[in-house]
Amino acid sequence: PTIYFITPTYPRREQAAELTRLGQTLMHVPNLHWIVADDNQACNDMVTKLLKKFGIPFTHIASPMPEIYRKAETIPRGVANRRAALNWIRKNVKSGVFYFGDDDNTFDLELFDEIRDTKKVSMFPVGLIGDYAVSSPVLKEGKIIGFFDSWPSKRKFPVDMAGFAVNIELLLSHPNASMPYKAGYEEDQFLRSLGVTIGDIEPKGKSCTQILVWHTQTTKKPVPVLKFRTRPDNSLRELYEE
Ligand code: UGA
Ligand code: MN
Known part of the structure:
Protein backbone atom coordinates (compact mmCIF):
# COMPACT_ATOMS: atom_id res chain seq x y z
CA PRO A 1 0.00 0.00 0.00
CA THR A 2 1.02 3.58 -0.67
CA ILE A 3 1.44 5.87 2.32
CA TYR A 4 -0.14 9.32 1.84
CA PHE A 5 1.85 11.55 4.16
CA ILE A 6 -0.12 14.73 4.93
CA THR A 7 1.95 17.71 6.04
CA PRO A 8 0.26 20.96 7.02
CA THR A 9 2.70 23.85 6.67
CA TYR A 10 2.62 27.64 6.85
CA PRO A 11 4.93 30.52 5.98
CA ARG A 12 7.42 31.59 8.64
CA ARG A 13 11.16 31.94 8.63
CA GLU A 14 11.78 28.36 9.89
CA GLN A 15 9.70 26.77 7.11
CA ALA A 16 12.41 25.99 4.54
CA ALA A 17 14.59 24.37 7.21
CA GLU A 18 11.71 22.22 8.49
CA LEU A 19 10.67 21.06 5.03
CA THR A 20 14.25 20.32 3.99
CA ARG A 21 14.79 18.07 7.00
CA LEU A 22 11.45 16.34 6.50
CA GLY A 23 11.87 15.95 2.72
CA GLN A 24 15.28 14.38 3.20
CA THR A 25 13.72 11.84 5.59
CA LEU A 26 10.88 11.03 3.17
CA MET A 27 13.40 10.48 0.33
CA HIS A 28 14.29 7.20 2.05
CA VAL A 29 10.71 5.87 2.04
CA PRO A 30 9.49 3.77 -0.89
CA ASN A 31 5.91 4.03 -2.16
CA LEU A 32 5.06 7.29 -0.45
CA HIS A 33 3.05 10.24 -1.75
CA TRP A 34 3.64 13.53 0.07
CA ILE A 35 0.63 15.85 0.34
CA VAL A 36 1.92 19.25 1.38
CA ALA A 37 -1.02 21.37 2.48
CA ASP A 38 -0.14 25.03 2.59
CA ASP A 39 -1.92 27.30 5.07
CA ASN A 40 -1.86 30.06 2.51
CA GLN A 41 -4.07 31.81 -0.07
CA ALA A 42 -2.12 30.10 -2.86
CA CYS A 43 0.71 27.59 -3.16
CA ASN A 44 3.93 29.22 -2.09
CA ASP A 45 6.48 29.13 -4.97
CA MET A 46 9.40 28.71 -2.61
CA VAL A 47 7.75 25.58 -1.20
CA THR A 48 6.93 24.12 -4.65
CA LYS A 49 10.54 24.61 -5.77
CA LEU A 50 11.85 23.00 -2.62
CA LEU A 51 9.52 20.00 -2.99
CA LYS A 52 10.77 19.33 -6.54
CA LYS A 53 14.33 18.95 -5.25
CA PHE A 54 13.58 15.77 -3.30
CA GLY A 55 12.36 13.73 -6.28
CA PRO A 76 -6.66 25.40 15.84
CA ARG A 77 -3.49 25.00 13.79
CA GLY A 78 -3.36 23.09 10.54
CA VAL A 79 -7.08 22.25 10.33
CA ALA A 80 -8.17 23.96 7.08
CA ASN A 81 -5.16 22.54 5.25
CA ARG A 82 -5.50 19.01 6.68
CA ARG A 83 -9.19 19.07 5.68
CA ALA A 84 -8.17 20.06 2.14
CA ALA A 85 -5.71 17.15 2.04
CA LEU A 86 -8.44 14.73 3.13
CA ASN A 87 -10.71 16.07 0.40
CA TRP A 88 -7.92 15.59 -2.14
CA ILE A 89 -7.59 11.96 -1.01
CA ARG A 90 -11.35 11.45 -1.25
CA LYS A 91 -11.31 12.70 -4.84
CA ASN A 92 -8.13 11.05 -6.08
CA VAL A 93 -7.33 7.89 -4.12
CA LYS A 94 -9.05 4.50 -3.73
CA SER A 95 -6.76 2.68 -1.31
CA GLY A 96 -3.69 3.04 0.87
CA VAL A 97 -2.95 4.51 4.27
CA PHE A 98 -2.74 8.14 5.37
CA TYR A 99 -0.81 9.73 8.18
CA PHE A 100 -0.57 13.31 9.50
CA GLY A 101 3.11 14.26 9.64
CA ASP A 102 3.63 17.83 10.87
CA ASP A 103 6.52 19.68 9.25
CA ASP A 104 8.46 20.01 12.52
CA ASN A 105 8.23 16.44 13.85
CA THR A 106 11.01 13.81 13.67
CA PHE A 107 10.32 10.43 12.06
CA ASP A 108 12.21 7.14 12.37
CA LEU A 109 12.18 5.28 9.02
CA GLU A 110 10.86 2.18 10.83
CA LEU A 111 7.59 4.06 11.41
CA PHE A 112 6.72 3.70 7.74
CA ASP A 113 7.15 -0.11 7.77
CA GLU A 114 4.95 -0.27 10.84
CA ILE A 115 2.01 1.82 9.57
CA ARG A 116 1.96 0.64 5.95
CA ASP A 117 -0.30 -2.38 6.61
CA THR A 118 -2.83 -0.49 8.77
CA LYS A 119 -6.18 -2.25 8.28
CA LYS A 120 -8.42 0.40 9.89
CA VAL A 121 -6.60 2.58 12.42
CA SER A 122 -3.23 1.99 14.01
CA MET A 123 -1.78 3.78 17.03
CA PHE A 124 1.69 4.04 18.55
CA PRO A 125 3.75 6.11 21.02
CA VAL A 126 4.81 9.71 20.32
CA GLY A 127 7.86 11.07 22.10
CA LEU A 128 8.45 14.53 23.56
CA ILE A 129 4.82 15.51 23.83
CA GLY A 130 3.00 17.47 26.50
CA ASP A 131 4.25 17.37 30.08
CA TYR A 132 5.31 13.73 29.92
CA ALA A 133 8.12 12.41 27.75
CA VAL A 134 5.69 10.23 25.83
CA SER A 135 2.04 9.82 24.92
CA SER A 136 1.08 6.21 24.22
CA PRO A 137 -1.67 3.65 24.07
CA VAL A 138 -1.61 1.26 27.05
CA LEU A 139 -1.78 -2.45 26.23
CA LYS A 140 -2.89 -5.54 28.11
CA GLU A 141 -2.32 -8.95 26.55
CA GLY A 142 -1.62 -7.35 23.18
CA LYS A 143 -4.81 -5.25 23.12
CA ILE A 144 -5.15 -1.51 23.60
CA ILE A 145 -7.10 -0.89 26.82
CA GLY A 146 -6.40 2.79 27.46
CA PHE A 147 -4.05 5.74 26.98
CA PHE A 148 -1.20 7.42 28.80
CA ASP A 149 -1.19 11.15 28.01
CA SER A 150 -0.49 14.26 30.08
CA TRP A 151 -3.73 15.92 28.92
CA PRO A 152 -6.61 13.39 28.89
CA SER A 153 -9.32 16.09 29.16
CA LYS A 154 -12.36 13.87 28.70
CA ARG A 155 -11.08 12.76 25.32
CA LYS A 156 -12.06 9.25 24.22
CA PHE A 157 -8.79 9.08 22.25
CA PRO A 158 -6.22 11.24 24.07
CA VAL A 159 -3.60 10.95 21.33
CA ASP A 160 -1.48 13.34 19.26
CA MET A 161 -1.94 13.91 15.54
CA ALA A 162 1.35 12.03 14.98
CA GLY A 163 0.18 9.00 16.99
CA PHE A 164 -2.14 7.29 14.51
CA ALA A 165 -2.50 6.18 10.89
CA VAL A 166 -5.71 5.43 9.00
CA ASN A 167 -6.64 3.13 6.12
CA ILE A 168 -8.09 5.16 3.24
CA GLU A 169 -11.01 2.77 2.79
CA LEU A 170 -12.15 3.69 6.31
CA LEU A 171 -12.06 7.38 5.32
CA LEU A 172 -13.99 6.69 2.11
CA SER A 173 -16.65 4.74 4.00
CA HIS A 174 -17.24 7.77 6.27
CA PRO A 175 -17.96 10.63 3.87
CA ASN A 176 -18.91 12.98 6.72
CA ALA A 177 -15.77 12.34 8.79
CA SER A 178 -14.04 15.65 9.49
CA MET A 179 -11.59 17.46 11.72
CA PRO A 180 -13.07 20.22 13.95
CA TYR A 181 -11.72 23.74 14.36
CA LYS A 182 -11.37 23.07 18.09
CA ALA A 183 -7.85 23.35 19.49
CA GLY A 184 -6.91 20.29 21.48
CA TYR A 185 -9.80 18.15 20.28
CA GLU A 186 -8.90 17.75 16.58
CA GLU A 187 -7.57 14.19 16.90
CA ASP A 188 -10.30 12.89 19.22
CA GLN A 189 -13.23 14.26 17.24
CA PHE A 190 -11.73 13.25 13.91
CA LEU A 191 -11.25 9.65 15.10
CA ARG A 192 -14.79 9.59 16.54
CA SER A 193 -16.16 10.88 13.25
CA LEU A 194 -14.52 7.85 11.59
CA GLY A 195 -16.53 5.61 13.90
CA VAL A 196 -13.39 4.22 15.53
CA THR A 197 -13.81 2.05 18.61
CA ILE A 198 -11.02 1.09 20.98
CA GLY A 199 -11.30 -2.54 19.85
CA ASP A 200 -10.54 -1.52 16.23
CA ILE A 201 -7.15 -0.03 17.01
CA GLU A 202 -4.04 -1.92 15.88
CA PRO A 203 -1.03 -1.27 18.12
CA LYS A 204 2.16 -0.52 16.18
CA GLY A 205 5.69 0.41 17.17
CA LYS A 206 6.46 -3.18 18.26
CA SER A 207 3.30 -3.33 20.40
CA CYS A 208 3.78 0.30 21.49
CA THR A 209 7.16 -0.41 23.07
CA GLN A 210 9.10 1.85 20.68
CA ILE A 211 9.05 5.57 20.00
CA LEU A 212 9.30 6.04 16.23
CA VAL A 213 8.07 9.65 16.05
CA TRP A 214 8.90 12.67 18.18
CA HIS A 215 6.93 15.87 18.58
CA THR A 216 10.01 18.05 18.24
CA GLN A 217 9.57 21.82 18.14
CA THR A 218 11.80 24.45 16.64
CA THR A 219 12.30 27.69 18.56
CA LYS A 220 10.38 30.33 16.66
CA LYS A 221 11.27 33.94 16.19
CA PRO A 222 9.30 36.52 14.25
CA VAL A 223 10.86 37.95 11.13
CA PRO A 224 12.14 41.42 12.13
CA VAL A 225 10.94 44.42 10.16
CA LEU A 226 14.11 45.85 8.65
CA LYS A 227 14.43 49.32 7.18
CA PHE A 228 17.30 51.01 5.36
CA ARG A 229 18.92 54.31 6.13
CA THR A 230 20.36 55.85 3.03
CA ARG A 231 23.20 58.30 2.49
CA PRO A 232 22.48 61.66 0.87
CA ASP A 233 23.66 60.10 -2.43
CA ASN A 234 20.96 57.43 -1.92
CA SER A 235 23.46 54.57 -1.43
CA LEU A 236 22.72 52.03 1.27
CA ARG A 237 24.09 52.93 4.67
CA GLU A 238 22.78 50.36 7.12
CA LEU A 239 19.89 48.17 8.11
CA TYR A 240 18.05 48.88 11.29
CA GLU A 241 15.28 47.12 13.14
CA GLU A 242 12.13 49.11 13.80
C1 UGA B 1 0.30 20.19 18.29
C2 UGA B 1 -0.10 18.88 17.62
O1 UGA B 1 0.99 17.98 17.61
C3 UGA B 1 -0.52 19.18 16.18
O2 UGA B 1 -0.76 17.98 15.49
C4 UGA B 1 -1.73 20.07 16.25
O3 UGA B 1 -2.12 20.41 14.95
C5 UGA B 1 -1.37 21.32 17.00
O4 UGA B 1 -0.80 21.05 18.29
C6 UGA B 1 -2.61 22.16 17.25
O5 UGA B 1 -3.69 21.64 17.14
O6 UGA B 1 -2.49 23.29 17.60
P1 UGA B 1 2.29 21.94 17.82
O7 UGA B 1 3.71 21.51 17.68
O8 UGA B 1 1.86 22.58 19.07
O9 UGA B 1 1.37 20.68 17.54
O10 UGA B 1 1.84 22.86 16.60
P2 UGA B 1 2.63 23.30 15.28
O11 UGA B 1 3.75 22.38 14.98
O12 UGA B 1 2.91 24.75 15.39
O13 UGA B 1 1.50 23.11 14.19
C7 UGA B 1 1.04 21.84 13.78
C8 UGA B 1 1.09 21.73 12.25
O14 UGA B 1 0.22 22.72 11.68
C9 UGA B 1 2.47 21.99 11.67
O15 UGA B 1 2.71 21.11 10.59
C10 UGA B 1 2.41 23.43 11.18
O16 UGA B 1 3.24 23.69 10.07
C11 UGA B 1 0.94 23.60 10.82
N1 UGA B 1 0.43 24.97 11.04
C12 UGA B 1 0.72 25.66 12.19
C13 UGA B 1 -0.34 25.56 10.07
O17 UGA B 1 -0.59 24.97 9.01
N2 UGA B 1 -0.79 26.85 10.27
C14 UGA B 1 -0.51 27.56 11.40
O18 UGA B 1 -0.93 28.74 11.52
C15 UGA B 1 0.27 26.95 12.38
MN1 MN C 1 4.78 20.97 16.04
Whole structure:
Protein backbone atom coordinates (compact mmCIF):
# COMPACT_ATOMS: atom_id res chain seq x y z
CA PRO A 1 0.00 0.00 0.00
CA THR A 2 1.02 3.58 -0.67
CA ILE A 3 1.44 5.87 2.32
CA TYR A 4 -0.14 9.32 1.84
CA PHE A 5 1.85 11.55 4.16
CA ILE A 6 -0.12 14.73 4.93
CA THR A 7 1.95 17.71 6.04
CA PRO A 8 0.26 20.96 7.02
CA THR A 9 2.70 23.85 6.67
CA TYR A 10 2.62 27.64 6.85
CA PRO A 11 4.93 30.52 5.98
CA ARG A 12 7.42 31.59 8.64
CA ARG A 13 11.16 31.94 8.63
CA GLU A 14 11.78 28.36 9.89
CA GLN A 15 9.70 26.77 7.11
CA ALA A 16 12.41 25.99 4.54
CA ALA A 17 14.59 24.37 7.21
CA GLU A 18 11.71 22.22 8.49
CA LEU A 19 10.67 21.06 5.03
CA THR A 20 14.25 20.32 3.99
CA ARG A 21 14.79 18.07 7.00
CA LEU A 22 11.45 16.34 6.50
CA GLY A 23 11.87 15.95 2.72
CA GLN A 24 15.28 14.38 3.20
CA THR A 25 13.72 11.84 5.59
CA LEU A 26 10.88 11.03 3.17
CA MET A 27 13.40 10.48 0.33
CA HIS A 28 14.29 7.20 2.05
CA VAL A 29 10.71 5.87 2.04
CA PRO A 30 9.49 3.77 -0.89
CA ASN A 31 5.91 4.03 -2.16
CA LEU A 32 5.06 7.29 -0.45
CA HIS A 33 3.05 10.24 -1.75
CA TRP A 34 3.64 13.53 0.07
CA ILE A 35 0.63 15.85 0.34
CA VAL A 36 1.92 19.25 1.38
CA ALA A 37 -1.02 21.37 2.48
CA ASP A 38 -0.14 25.03 2.59
CA ASP A 39 -1.92 27.30 5.07
CA ASN A 40 -1.86 30.06 2.51
CA GLN A 41 -4.07 31.81 -0.07
CA ALA A 42 -2.12 30.10 -2.86
CA CYS A 43 0.71 27.59 -3.16
CA ASN A 44 3.93 29.22 -2.09
CA ASP A 45 6.48 29.13 -4.97
CA MET A 46 9.40 28.71 -2.61
CA VAL A 47 7.75 25.58 -1.20
CA THR A 48 6.93 24.12 -4.65
CA LYS A 49 10.54 24.61 -5.77
CA LEU A 50 11.85 23.00 -2.62
CA LEU A 51 9.52 20.00 -2.99
CA LYS A 52 10.77 19.33 -6.54
CA LYS A 53 14.33 18.95 -5.25
CA PHE A 54 13.58 15.77 -3.30
CA GLY A 55 12.36 13.73 -6.28
CA ILE A 56 9.47 12.22 -4.33
CA PRO A 57 5.91 12.13 -5.69
CA PHE A 58 4.07 15.05 -4.13
CA THR A 59 0.92 17.14 -4.35
CA HIS A 60 1.05 20.74 -3.19
CA ILE A 61 -2.31 22.26 -2.28
CA ALA A 62 -3.30 25.47 -0.52
CA SER A 63 -6.11 26.12 1.93
CA PRO A 64 -5.82 29.04 4.35
CA MET A 65 -7.06 29.07 7.93
CA PRO A 66 -10.26 31.17 8.07
CA GLU A 67 -9.51 34.58 9.65
CA ILE A 68 -11.88 34.06 12.60
CA TYR A 69 -9.70 31.22 13.92
CA ARG A 70 -6.45 33.20 13.67
CA LYS A 71 -7.87 35.54 16.30
CA ALA A 72 -8.92 32.72 18.64
CA GLU A 73 -7.31 32.44 22.07
CA THR A 74 -6.00 28.96 21.28
CA ILE A 75 -5.64 28.67 17.53
CA PRO A 76 -6.66 25.40 15.84
CA ARG A 77 -3.49 25.00 13.79
CA GLY A 78 -3.36 23.09 10.54
CA VAL A 79 -7.08 22.25 10.33
CA ALA A 80 -8.17 23.96 7.08
CA ASN A 81 -5.16 22.54 5.25
CA ARG A 82 -5.50 19.01 6.68
CA ARG A 83 -9.19 19.07 5.68
CA ALA A 84 -8.17 20.06 2.14
CA ALA A 85 -5.71 17.15 2.04
CA LEU A 86 -8.44 14.73 3.13
CA ASN A 87 -10.71 16.07 0.40
CA TRP A 88 -7.92 15.59 -2.14
CA ILE A 89 -7.59 11.96 -1.01
CA ARG A 90 -11.35 11.45 -1.25
CA LYS A 91 -11.31 12.70 -4.84
CA ASN A 92 -8.13 11.05 -6.08
CA VAL A 93 -7.33 7.89 -4.12
CA LYS A 94 -9.05 4.50 -3.73
CA SER A 95 -6.76 2.68 -1.31
CA GLY A 96 -3.69 3.04 0.87
CA VAL A 97 -2.95 4.51 4.27
CA PHE A 98 -2.74 8.14 5.37
CA TYR A 99 -0.81 9.73 8.18
CA PHE A 100 -0.57 13.31 9.50
CA GLY A 101 3.11 14.26 9.64
CA ASP A 102 3.63 17.83 10.87
CA ASP A 103 6.52 19.68 9.25
CA ASP A 104 8.46 20.01 12.52
CA ASN A 105 8.23 16.44 13.85
CA THR A 106 11.01 13.81 13.67
CA PHE A 107 10.32 10.43 12.06
CA ASP A 108 12.21 7.14 12.37
CA LEU A 109 12.18 5.28 9.02
CA GLU A 110 10.86 2.18 10.83
CA LEU A 111 7.59 4.06 11.41
CA PHE A 112 6.72 3.70 7.74
CA ASP A 113 7.15 -0.11 7.77
CA GLU A 114 4.95 -0.27 10.84
CA ILE A 115 2.01 1.82 9.57
CA ARG A 116 1.96 0.64 5.95
CA ASP A 117 -0.30 -2.38 6.61
CA THR A 118 -2.83 -0.49 8.77
CA LYS A 119 -6.18 -2.25 8.28
CA LYS A 120 -8.42 0.40 9.89
CA VAL A 121 -6.60 2.58 12.42
CA SER A 122 -3.23 1.99 14.01
CA MET A 123 -1.78 3.78 17.03
CA PHE A 124 1.69 4.04 18.55
CA PRO A 125 3.75 6.11 21.02
CA VAL A 126 4.81 9.71 20.32
CA GLY A 127 7.86 11.07 22.10
CA LEU A 128 8.45 14.53 23.56
CA ILE A 129 4.82 15.51 23.83
CA GLY A 130 3.00 17.47 26.50
CA ASP A 131 4.25 17.37 30.08
CA TYR A 132 5.31 13.73 29.92
CA ALA A 133 8.12 12.41 27.75
CA VAL A 134 5.69 10.23 25.83
CA SER A 135 2.04 9.82 24.92
CA SER A 136 1.08 6.21 24.22
CA PRO A 137 -1.67 3.65 24.07
CA VAL A 138 -1.61 1.26 27.05
CA LEU A 139 -1.78 -2.45 26.23
CA LYS A 140 -2.89 -5.54 28.11
CA GLU A 141 -2.32 -8.95 26.55
CA GLY A 142 -1.62 -7.35 23.18
CA LYS A 143 -4.81 -5.25 23.12
CA ILE A 144 -5.15 -1.51 23.60
CA ILE A 145 -7.10 -0.89 26.82
CA GLY A 146 -6.40 2.79 27.46
CA PHE A 147 -4.05 5.74 26.98
CA PHE A 148 -1.20 7.42 28.80
CA ASP A 149 -1.19 11.15 28.01
CA SER A 150 -0.49 14.26 30.08
CA TRP A 151 -3.73 15.92 28.92
CA PRO A 152 -6.61 13.39 28.89
CA SER A 153 -9.32 16.09 29.16
CA LYS A 154 -12.36 13.87 28.70
CA ARG A 155 -11.08 12.76 25.32
CA LYS A 156 -12.06 9.25 24.22
CA PHE A 157 -8.79 9.08 22.25
CA PRO A 158 -6.22 11.24 24.07
CA VAL A 159 -3.60 10.95 21.33
CA ASP A 160 -1.48 13.34 19.26
CA MET A 161 -1.94 13.91 15.54
CA ALA A 162 1.35 12.03 14.98
CA GLY A 163 0.18 9.00 16.99
CA PHE A 164 -2.14 7.29 14.51
CA ALA A 165 -2.50 6.18 10.89
CA VAL A 166 -5.71 5.43 9.00
CA ASN A 167 -6.64 3.13 6.12
CA ILE A 168 -8.09 5.16 3.24
CA GLU A 169 -11.01 2.77 2.79
CA LEU A 170 -12.15 3.69 6.31
CA LEU A 171 -12.06 7.38 5.32
CA LEU A 172 -13.99 6.69 2.11
CA SER A 173 -16.65 4.74 4.00
CA HIS A 174 -17.24 7.77 6.27
CA PRO A 175 -17.96 10.63 3.87
CA ASN A 176 -18.91 12.98 6.72
CA ALA A 177 -15.77 12.34 8.79
CA SER A 178 -14.04 15.65 9.49
CA MET A 179 -11.59 17.46 11.72
CA PRO A 180 -13.07 20.22 13.95
CA TYR A 181 -11.72 23.74 14.36
CA LYS A 182 -11.37 23.07 18.09
CA ALA A 183 -7.85 23.35 19.49
CA GLY A 184 -6.91 20.29 21.48
CA TYR A 185 -9.80 18.15 20.28
CA GLU A 186 -8.90 17.75 16.58
CA GLU A 187 -7.57 14.19 16.90
CA ASP A 188 -10.30 12.89 19.22
CA GLN A 189 -13.23 14.26 17.24
CA PHE A 190 -11.73 13.25 13.91
CA LEU A 191 -11.25 9.65 15.10
CA ARG A 192 -14.79 9.59 16.54
CA SER A 193 -16.16 10.88 13.25
CA LEU A 194 -14.52 7.85 11.59
CA GLY A 195 -16.53 5.61 13.90
CA VAL A 196 -13.39 4.22 15.53
CA THR A 197 -13.81 2.05 18.61
CA ILE A 198 -11.02 1.09 20.98
CA GLY A 199 -11.30 -2.54 19.85
CA ASP A 200 -10.54 -1.52 16.23
CA ILE A 201 -7.15 -0.03 17.01
CA GLU A 202 -4.04 -1.92 15.88
CA PRO A 203 -1.03 -1.27 18.12
CA LYS A 204 2.16 -0.52 16.18
CA GLY A 205 5.69 0.41 17.17
CA LYS A 206 6.46 -3.18 18.26
CA SER A 207 3.30 -3.33 20.40
CA CYS A 208 3.78 0.30 21.49
CA THR A 209 7.16 -0.41 23.07
CA GLN A 210 9.10 1.85 20.68
CA ILE A 211 9.05 5.57 20.00
CA LEU A 212 9.30 6.04 16.23
CA VAL A 213 8.07 9.65 16.05
CA TRP A 214 8.90 12.67 18.18
CA HIS A 215 6.93 15.87 18.58
CA THR A 216 10.01 18.05 18.24
CA GLN A 217 9.57 21.82 18.14
CA THR A 218 11.80 24.45 16.64
CA THR A 219 12.30 27.69 18.56
CA LYS A 220 10.38 30.33 16.66
CA LYS A 221 11.27 33.94 16.19
CA PRO A 222 9.30 36.52 14.25
CA VAL A 223 10.86 37.95 11.13
CA PRO A 224 12.14 41.42 12.13
CA VAL A 225 10.94 44.42 10.16
CA LEU A 226 14.11 45.85 8.65
CA LYS A 227 14.43 49.32 7.18
CA PHE A 228 17.30 51.01 5.36
CA ARG A 229 18.92 54.31 6.13
CA THR A 230 20.36 55.85 3.03
CA ARG A 231 23.20 58.30 2.49
CA PRO A 232 22.48 61.66 0.87
CA ASP A 233 23.66 60.10 -2.43
CA ASN A 234 20.96 57.43 -1.92
CA SER A 235 23.46 54.57 -1.43
CA LEU A 236 22.72 52.03 1.27
CA ARG A 237 24.09 52.93 4.67
CA GLU A 238 22.78 50.36 7.12
CA LEU A 239 19.89 48.17 8.11
CA TYR A 240 18.05 48.88 11.29
CA GLU A 241 15.28 47.12 13.14
CA GLU A 242 12.13 49.11 13.80
C1 UGA B 1 0.30 20.19 18.29
C2 UGA B 1 -0.10 18.88 17.62
O1 UGA B 1 0.99 17.98 17.61
C3 UGA B 1 -0.52 19.18 16.18
O2 UGA B 1 -0.76 17.98 15.49
C4 UGA B 1 -1.73 20.07 16.25
O3 UGA B 1 -2.12 20.41 14.95
C5 UGA B 1 -1.37 21.32 17.00
O4 UGA B 1 -0.80 21.05 18.29
C6 UGA B 1 -2.61 22.16 17.25
O5 UGA B 1 -3.69 21.64 17.14
O6 UGA B 1 -2.49 23.29 17.60
P1 UGA B 1 2.29 21.94 17.82
O7 UGA B 1 3.71 21.51 17.68
O8 UGA B 1 1.86 22.58 19.07
O9 UGA B 1 1.37 20.68 17.54
O10 UGA B 1 1.84 22.86 16.60
P2 UGA B 1 2.63 23.30 15.28
O11 UGA B 1 3.75 22.38 14.98
O12 UGA B 1 2.91 24.75 15.39
O13 UGA B 1 1.50 23.11 14.19
C7 UGA B 1 1.04 21.84 13.78
C8 UGA B 1 1.09 21.73 12.25
O14 UGA B 1 0.22 22.72 11.68
C9 UGA B 1 2.47 21.99 11.67
O15 UGA B 1 2.71 21.11 10.59
C10 UGA B 1 2.41 23.43 11.18
O16 UGA B 1 3.24 23.69 10.07
C11 UGA B 1 0.94 23.60 10.82
N1 UGA B 1 0.43 24.97 11.04
C12 UGA B 1 0.72 25.66 12.19
C13 UGA B 1 -0.34 25.56 10.07
O17 UGA B 1 -0.59 24.97 9.01
N2 UGA B 1 -0.79 26.85 10.27
C14 UGA B 1 -0.51 27.56 11.40
O18 UGA B 1 -0.93 28.74 11.52
C15 UGA B 1 0.27 26.95 12.38
MN1 MN C 1 4.78 20.97 16.04
